[in-house]
Amino acid sequence: MVSRLKKFYMNDKIIVPVIAVVVSLFIAAIVMLLIGKNPFIAYGALIYGAFGTEGALINNIMKATPLILTGLAVGFGFRAGLFNIGANGQLIIGALLATYVGAHMSTFPFYLSIPLTLAVGMVGGALWAAIAGWLKVARGAHEVITTIMLNYVAVFIANFVVNGPFQAPGGVPKSPEIAYSARFPDLLTTGATWLSAGIFVALAAVAVVYVIIEKTKTGYEVKAVGLNPYAAEYGGISISKNTILAMAISGALAGLAGTMQVMGVYYRYLGSLGGGMGFDGITIALIGQNDPIGIAFAAFLISSIRTGSNQMQIAGVSKNIVIIIQGIIIFLVAANRLVKSLMFWKKGAEEA
Amino acid sequence: MVGEIFPYLFVFERMVFVEKGKKDYSDYAVVMEQIVKKFPGVLANDHVDLFVKRGEIHALVGENGAGKTTLMSQLYGLINPNSGKIYINGVETKIKNPNDAITAKIGMVHQHFMLVDRLSVVENVVLGMEPSRGPFFAIDKARDQIKKLSKRFGLYVEPNAIIEDLPVGSQQRVEIIKVLYRGAEILVLDEPTAVLTPQETEELFKILRTLKSQGKTIIFITHKLHEIMAVTDSVTVMRLGKVTGIVKTSETNSRELARMMVGRDVLLRVEKDKAKVGTEIFKVEDLHVKENRGIEAVKGVNLSVRRGEIVGVAGVAGNGQTELVEAITGLRKVEEGHVIFKKTNITNISPKRRREMGMGHIPEDRLKHGLVTSFPLYYNFILGRHDSPQFCDGSFLKMPEIKRSSEELVKRFDVRPPSIDILGANLSGGNQQKVIIAREFSFNPDFMAVAQPTRGLDIGAIEFIHKTIISMRDKGVGILLVSMELEEIFSLSDRILVMYEGQIMGEVTPDATSTEEIGLMMAGHRLEDLRAQEA
Ligand SMILES: Nc1ncnc2c1ncn2[C@@H]1O[C@H](COP(=O)(O)OP(=O)(O)OP(=O)(O)O)[C@@H](O)[C@H]1O
Ligand SMILES: [Mg+2]
Numbered sequence: 001m002v003s004r005l006k007k008f009y010m011n012d013k014i015i016v017p018v019i020a021v022v023v024s025l026f027i028a029a030i031v032m033l034l035i036g037k038n039p040f041i042a043y044g045a046l047i048y049g050a051f052g053t054e055g056a057l058i059n060n061i062m063k064a065t066p067l068i069l070t071g072l073a074v075g076f077g078f079r080a081g082l083f084n085i086g087a088n089g090q091l092i093i094g095a096l097l098a099t100y101v102g103a104h105m106s107t108f109p110f111y112l113s114i115p116l117t118l119a120v121g122m123v124g125g126a127l128w129a130a131i132a133g134w135l136k137v138a139r140g141a142h143e144v145i146t147t148i149m150l151n152y153v154a155v156f157i158a159n160f161v162v163n164g165p166f167q168a169p170g171g172v173p174k175s176p177e178i179a180y181s182a183r184f185p186d187l188l189t190t191g192a193t194w195l196s197a198g199i200f201v202a203l204a205a206v207a208v209v210y211v212i213i214e215k216t217k218t219g220y221e222v223k224a225v226g227l228n229p230y231a232a233e234y235g236g237i238s239i240s241k242n243t244i245l246a247m248a249i250s251g252a253l254a255g256l257a258g259t260m261q262v263m264g265v266y267y268r269y270l271g272s273l274g275g276g277m278g279f280d281g282i283t284i285a286l287i288g289q290n291d292p293i294g295i296a297f298a299a300f301l302i303s304s305i306r307t308g309s310n311q312m313q314i315a316g317v318s319k320n321i322v323i324i325i326q327g328i329i330i331f332l333v334a335a336n337r338l339v340k341s342l343m344f345w346k347k348g349a350e351e352a
Numbered sequence: 353m354v355g356e357i358f359p360y361l362f363v364f365e366r367m368v369f370v371e372k373g374k375k376d377y378s379d380y381a382v383v384m385e386q387i388v389k390k391f392p393g394v395l396a397n398d399h400v401d402l403f404v405k406r407g408e409i410h411a412l413v414g415e416n417g418a419g420k421t422t423l424m425s426q427l428y429g430l431i432n433p434n435s436g437k438i439y440i441n442g443v444e445t446k447i448k449n450p451n452d453a454i455t456a457k458i459g460m461v462h463q464h465f466m467l468v469d470r471l472s473v474v475e476n477v478v479l480g481m482e483p484s485r486g487p488f489f490a491i492d493k494a495r496d497q498i499k500k501l502s503k504r505f506g507l508y509v510e511p512n513a514i515i516e517d518l519p520v521g522s523q524q525r526v527e528i529i530k531v532l533y534r535g536a537e538i539l540v541l542d543e544p545t546a547v548l549t550p551q552e553t554e555e556l557f558k559i560l561r562t563l564k565s566q567g568k569t570i571i572f573i574t575h576k577l578h579e580i581m582a583v584t585d586s587v588t589v590m591r592l593g594k595v596t597g598i599v600k601t602s603e604t605n606s607r608e609l610a611r612m613m614v615g616r617d618v619l620l621r622v623e624k625d626k627a628k629v630g631t632e633i634f635k636v637e638d639l640h641v642k643e644n645r646g647i648e649a650v651k652g653v654n655l656s657v658r659r660g661e662i663v664g665v666a667g668v669a670g671n672g673q674t675e676l677v678e679a680i681t682g683l684r685k686v687e688e689g690h691v692i693f694k695k696t697n698i699t700n701i702s703p704k705r706r707r708e709m710g711m712g713h714i715p716e717d718r719l720k721h722g723l724v725t726s727f728p729l730y731y732n733f734i735l736g737r738h739d740s741p742q743f744c745d746g747s748f749l750k751m752p753e754i755k756r757s758s759e760e761l762v763k764r765f766d767v768r769p770p771s772i773d774i775l776g777a778n779l780s781g782g783n784q785q786k787v788i789i790a791r792e793f794s795f796n797p798d799f800m801a802v803a804q805p806t807r808g809l810d811i812g813a814i815e816f817i818h819k820t821i822i823s824m825r826d827k828g829v830g831i832l833l834v835s836m837e838l839e840e841i842f843s844l845s846d847r848i849l850v851m852y853e854g855q856i857m858g859e860v861t862p863d864a865t866s867t868e869e870i871g872l873m874m875a876g877h878r879l880e881d882l883r884a885q886e887a
Contacts, residue, residue, distance in 0.1 A: 215748055215749060215751070216747050216748055216749060217738060217739050217744050217746075217747055217748070217749060218747065220731065220734075220738050220749060221738070223724075223727070224724050224727070224731075224735065227724045227725075227726045227727065228720075228723070228724045228725065228726075230720045230721050231720070231721055231722065231723060231724045231735065232724070233683060233703060233721075234681075234683060234703065234713065234715060234721040234722070234735075234736070235703075235707075235735035235736040235738070236702065236703045236704030236705075236706075236707045236708075236736050237704070237738075238702065238704070
C-alpha cells in the first residue's frame with residue numbers, strides 16, 4: 001500500500017506540475033514582497049476570488065469549460081506527435097457552424113437540437129483541422145505553419161460572415177442568437193452569472209478522450225505514430241490515415257470548445273468568443289502533461305488563478321502577477337529536468 | 353578449470369589490498385569498486401568490481417541484460433551509482449556527469465552512435481570543443497588536428513565527408529576520433545563490432561592494437577568469443593548484475609568463456625535435420641529499388657523461397673540487402689519488378705495487408721522499425737497485430753488478453769527483466785531484440801523476412817534464436833534470412849544467395865561451397881565465372 005502510494009506520488013507526470021505550481025507561487029510571492037505587497041493577502045484574495053462565493057465558483061467553472069476542451073485538443077494532437085497551434089481557428093469554425101445551425105433550430109425539440117448543434121460544431125472543427133492533417137500527409141506541409149495560417153483564414157471568414165450574410169440586425173458584427181431549444185440549460189443562476197450544463201460535456205470529453213487514448217485501437221495507433229512513425233509503419237499502421245484522424249479529433253475538441261461558448265455563454269457568434277483559448281490550450285496541455293485528467297486539473301488551475309485575479313486586483317495587487325505565475329509554471333514544466341533535479345529524493349532512481 | 357579458480361585468486365589478491373587498508377590501485381587505469389545500481393524492479397549492478405590495468409585491452413562480457421552498459425554508463429557519468437567507488441589511475445574520482453569523465457580522460461563510444469548525420473566529420477569531432485580564432489570557428493585548425501590524430505592512430509576518414517554518406521565502419525572511426533580529440537586515455541567501446549562487417553572488425557582491431565601500443569587503456573564490450581580471444585588481454589564476465597569471473601585471455605579458451613557467460617555449455621553451432629521443402633510461397637522478379645539518395649541499390653534481383661526452407665542472403669553490409677528487405681516488406685517503394693506472395697502480386701500493397709496475408713518481418717534496425725521504445729512491452733508485443741481479433745474487438749483493445757499473451761512471451765523467450773510493464777527503451781539491447789523476435793514468431797507467419805536476427809545477442813540467446821528459426825522452418829514457414837554473419841548464414845541456410853552491389857552473384861548450398869567461394873562472391877565475382885575457372 002505504502003509503496004503504491006509512493007509510486008503514485010513519485011510519478012513524474014504528477015510531481016513535476018505540482019512542484020512547478022508550488023515553486024511559481026513561491027517566486028511570485030517574492031516578487032510581491034519586492035514591490036512591497038503582502039503575498040498572504042494577495043493569495044487570500046486570489047483564493048476568495050476563485051472559490052469564495054457561489055458567483056466566483058460559477059465564473060471559475062464557466063471559464064474552465066472551454067479551456068478543458070482546447071487543452072484536450074492540443075494534448076491529443078501532441079500524443080500523435082502533432083503540434084496543433086490552430087485550435088483557435090478550429091474553435092471559430094466550430095462555433096460559427098454551430099451558431100448557424102443553432103439559429104435554425106427553433107422548431108426542433110431540445111433533445112434533437114442540442115445534440116445536432118454540438119455535432120455540427122465538432123464536425124466543423126474536425127474538418128478545419130483535417131485540412132492541416134491532409135496538407136501534411138499529401139504535401140509534407142508542417143502543421144505548425146498550416147494551422148497558424150488556417151487560424152487567420154478562419155478569423156477572416158468569421159468576420160465576413162457576421163458582417164454580412166449572417167449578421168444580427170443593428171449593424172454590429174455579431175450573428176443572430178441561436179434558438180432557445182439549442183441552448184444549454186442553466187444549472188444555477190446567481191445575479192448575472194449562470195452555470196451552464198456545458199461543464200458536463202467537457203468532463204464527458206475528458207472521459208472519452210481518456211478511453212480513446214488508453215483503451216482503443218485508434219489510441220494505440222495514434223500514439224505509435226506519434227512516438228515512432230517508422231515502427232508504426234512497420235507494424236502496418238497507416239501514418240497518413242492516423243495523422244488526418246488525429247488532427248480531426250483534435251479539431252473536433254477545439255470545435256466543441258467554441259460550440260460550448262455559443263450554446264452556454266453567448267448564445268450567438270461573437271468575434272471575441274474564442275479569445276486566446278486555443279493558445280491557452282497549449283499551456284494547459286503542457287501543464288497537464290498531455291494526460292486527459294491532468295488537462296482537466298490544469299484547466300481548472302488556470303481558470304482559478306484568472307478568476308481570482310480580479311479579487312486580487314481589488315486587494316491592491318496587480319492582476320498581472322498571475323501572468324508571472326503562469327509563465328513560471330510553464331517554464332518549469334517545460335524544463336522538467338530542472339524540476340526533477342530539484343527533487344533530491346529522486347536521486348539514484350533516475351533514468352539512464 | 354583454471355578459469356574457475358583463477359577469479360578467486362584475483363579477487364583474493366585484491367582483498368589483501370583492502371585488508372591492509374592502503375588500496376594501492378596505481379597500476380590500474382580504472383577500478384570500479386562495489387558498484388551498486390538499482391533500477392525500478394531491477395538490480396542492474398550488484399556490488400560489481402572491475403579492475404582494468406593501465407595499457408591493456410579489457411573485455412567486459414556477459415549475457416544480455418547482465419549490466420555491462422549500465423556499468424560503463426556510470427564510468428562515463430551518464431548515470432550515477434547508488435553506491436560504490438571509482439578510482440582512475442589509483443585516485444578516487446567522483447564522476448557525476450560526462451564532463452567529469454572527460455576531465456578524467458575517459459571517452460565512450462556508445463552501442464548506438466551519437467553523431468549528427470548532416471554535419472561533416474570535422475564538425476562532429478569538434479562539436480562542443482570547437483577551436484577558435486578570435487570569435488570565429490577555426491575549421492582549418494580542427495581539420496589539422498583531426499588529420500594528426502588519424503595519422504597517429506591509423507584512423508582513416510575524410511575530414512570533410514558528411515556523416516550520413518559514410519559506411520558504419522567509418523562512422524565508428526569518427527566516434528573514436530571524437531573521443532581521442534577530447535584527450536581520452538581510457539576508451540570504452542560498447543559493442544563496437546555488432547554493426548561491423550568482418551573486414552571492418554579486422555580494421556578496428558588494428559586500430560585498437562595501435563591505441564594500446566601508444567599507452568591507451570581500452571574497455572571493450574562484445575558478445576563474440578573469437579573477438580575476445582583475438583584482441584583482449586583480460587576478461588571480466590558478468591551475469592545477472594554480478595561479476596562471475598575474471599580471467600587472463602591467455603589462460604582461457606572460447607568454450608570456457610562461453611560457460612562462464614551463460615552458466616552452461618552452449619552449442620556453438622545448431623543441429624538441424626534436412627529441410628522438408630514444400631511449394632513456393634514467395635518470389636521476387638527482377639526487383640529494382642532505390643536507396644534514400646535516389647541511387648539504385650537493388651538492381652534486378654530474382655529469388656524465391658519455398659515453404660519449409662531457409663534462404664540465406666550473404667553479403668558485405670551496404671550491398672542492397674537493407675533495401676531488398678524493406679521493399680519485400682512494403683516499407684520501401686519498388687521501382688520495377690514484382691513481389692509475389694502466395695501467388696498474389698503484392699508489389700504495391702501496404703505493410704498492413706502483407707502482415708494480414710501472413711508475412712513476418714524482423715527488421716535490421718530494431719530501434720527505428722522494431723520497437724516503439726516509449727511503449728511498455730505489452731504494447732510492443734502487439735505491434736502489427738494490434739487490430740487482430742485476438743487483441744482487439746473492433747475498436748477496443750483486449751487488455752487482459754494482451755497482457756496474458758505478453759506474459760507468456762516474456763517467459764517463453766526469457767526476456768529479462770521478466771516484466772511486461774517496462775518500457776522498450778529500458779531493456780538492454782539484446783532483450784529488445786528478443787522482444788521483436790518473440791512478437792514476430794508469435795504471429796505464426798507463413799513467410800518471414802529476417803534481417804540480422806542475432807545482432808547484439810549473447811551466445812545463449814543466439815543458440816535459442818537459431819533453434820527457434822529452425823523450428824519455424826520445420827513447421828513449414830518459408831524464411832528469407834539476411835545476415836552479415838557468415839557463420840550464421842552457413843549454419844542456418846538451406847540455400848545461400850550472395851549479394852553484391854544490388855545483384856545476386858550466385859546461389860549455392862552450404863555443403864557444396866566454401867567460405868572462400870562465398871567470400872569471392874561477396875567481393876563481386878560471379879559464381880559461374882568462379883566455377884568456370886575451376887573447371
Ligand atoms: N533506464 C532503465 N530503467 C530500468 N531498467 C533499466 C534501465 N536501463 C537498464 N535497465 C535494466 O538493467 C539491466 C542491465 O541492462 P544493461 O543495458 O546494462 O545490459 P547489458 O549487459 O548492456 O546487455 P546487452 O548485452 O543486451 O546490451 C537490464 O535488466 C535492463 O533492463
Ligand atoms: Mg548493452
